Amino acid sequence: MSHTHADKDQLLARTRRIAGQIAAIERAIAGEAGCAAILHQVAGVRGAIAGLMDELVAEHMQSHVVAPGLSDAERAQGGDELLAAIRRYAK
Amino acid sequence: MSHTHADKDQLLARTRRIAGQIAAIERAIAGEAGCAAILHQVAGVRGAIAGLMDELVAEHMQSHVVAPGLSDAERAQGGDELLAAIRRYAK
Amino acid sequence: MSHTHADKDQLLARTRRIAGQIAAIERAIAGEAGCAAILHQVAGVRGAIAGLMDELVAEHMQSHVVAPGLSDAERAQGGDELLAAIRRYAK
Amino acid sequence: MSHTHADKDQLLARTRRIAGQIAAIERAIAGEAGCAAILHQVAGVRGAIAGLMDELVAEHMQSHVVAPGLSDAERAQGGDELLAAIRRYAK
Incomplete structure (x- = not known):
């Protein structure tokens, strides 16, 4: 999913910071x-x-919904996945 | 803060589950x-x-705002802390 | 509920602004x-x-939870109402 | 924007219900x-x-991001608008 090395590294760094915050809450x-x-x-x-x-929503939009060259079906699926994730998140 | 052993154990269990979820996201x-x-x-x-x-908001409300026997000043402080946390959370 | 005239006027003004925003969306x-x-x-x-x-949460906290002179039962009820409202809002 | 009559009627009905709820709060x-x-x-x-x-996000996604036949530039703009709206909403 992580669509470039830079993106992936940034997402991993964010996730590790969150893990550190959770560990601090536990302590x-x-x-x-x-x-x-x-x-x-x-x-x-x-x-x-x-x-x-x-950040994940923006990447997914870029790579699986608006990227040139996707088929109509791929775009439709990417869009549905994004809406499902936003709905679950907003719950 | 954790006002009984049962509460504290439950909060720790919740926090550890969250840590596990974050670790899974990192992987x-x-x-x-x-x-x-x-x-x-x-x-x-x-x-x-x-x-x-x-759960933390409910405990704070119970122990630092509505608990019988608090002084007016303690209650006022407990209430202010709760509002500040809710505001920050809702941002 | 609105515990002073100033508070009530401010809440009404806020609510009317929101009504205006909704009317603009409808148009x-x-x-x-x-x-x-x-x-x-x-x-x-x-x-x-x-x-x-x-604003409503802050007023309710002030008038029905932390106000000096409430009975323990009144405070407990005020606190429960506030938690219920926050939970419903956060859904 | 409302992309079919059925969609538009449904959005208007939703908006009017919200206007009614706001009027009830004012009263x-x-x-x-x-x-x-x-x-x-x-x-x-x-x-x-x-x-x-x-509902608006789903319609925008359908009509301005994933719809077959849009240009790459139109899709990119539709996607950016959607991300901006979601970010503002989540604030």
């Missing part, structure tokens, strides 16, 4: 950090997930 | 899994984060 | 305005609804 | 209905706006 809960601080960390990771989703 | 990106599958996984982790946030 | 659809423009208007009204929700 | 605030009831109504209208957005 904060285990260490009984203040509620307000933990709420703040979780709100932050939500933003990071939104950023990852946004 | 999927590294292994160049299909775009649609990865979008689906990210939409799923977004739901899991929402569930964690919901 | 745009009826007049077959461009898709992109309509999408933009709907995204804007979503932000205005979020602002109204935020 | 509830003016009549000082209970806070919890008003919060519930606003959460409901948020869902209706999400439904309208979803």
Whole structure:
């Protein structure tokens, strides 16, 4: 899926940052950090997930929906997949 | 913050499940899994984060805002923290 | 519910602005305005609804959860109502 | 934009229902209905706006991004418009 090496590296870097944020939340809960601080960390990771989703949606649009040279059927499938993902995400 | 052992264990279990989902997304990106599958996984982790946030908000409300015996100032602070977290989360 | 005249006037003003935005969207659809423009208007009204929700949540928190002088039962009920509303909103 | 009469009629019907919900919220605030009831109504209208957005996004995708016969430039523009709208909506 990751359509160029640069894209793939950037997506992996984003995902690893999110893994680090989740690990910090786990430590904060285990260490009984203040509620307000933990709420703040979780709100932050939500933003990071939104950023990852946004990047994946943009890549999918580019590679599987608007890219020149796709067949009509490929485009239709790419578009359906994108709508399904957006709907599930927005739930 | 985690106000009983049962609550804390449940929050930790939730957080570890999310860490597992993030690790699976990292593997999927590294292994160049299909775009649609990865979008689906990210939409799923977004739901899991929402569930964690919901549980933390409910606990914070219970322990720092509505609990009998808090001072007016403690309640006011607990309420402000909750609003700030919800606002940041909703961004 | 609106706990002071100033609050009530502000909430009514916000709600009327939203009604105006919805009327503009209806005209745009009826007049077959461009898709992109309509999408933009709907995204804007979503932000205005979020602002109204935020103000209502803050008022409810203030008046029915943290206000000095409430009974424990009133606070518990106010808190439960707030969590229910936030959950429904986040769906 | 509305690409068939059936689509346009359905979008107009949705928009009018939302206008009715907003008018009900205005009456509830003016009549000082209970806070919890008003919060519930606003959460409901948020869902209706999400439904309208979803329908518009699906139509835009169909007509301006995946439709057979568009030029590469038209598709690219349609895709960019869709991403911009989704980003603004998700804010």
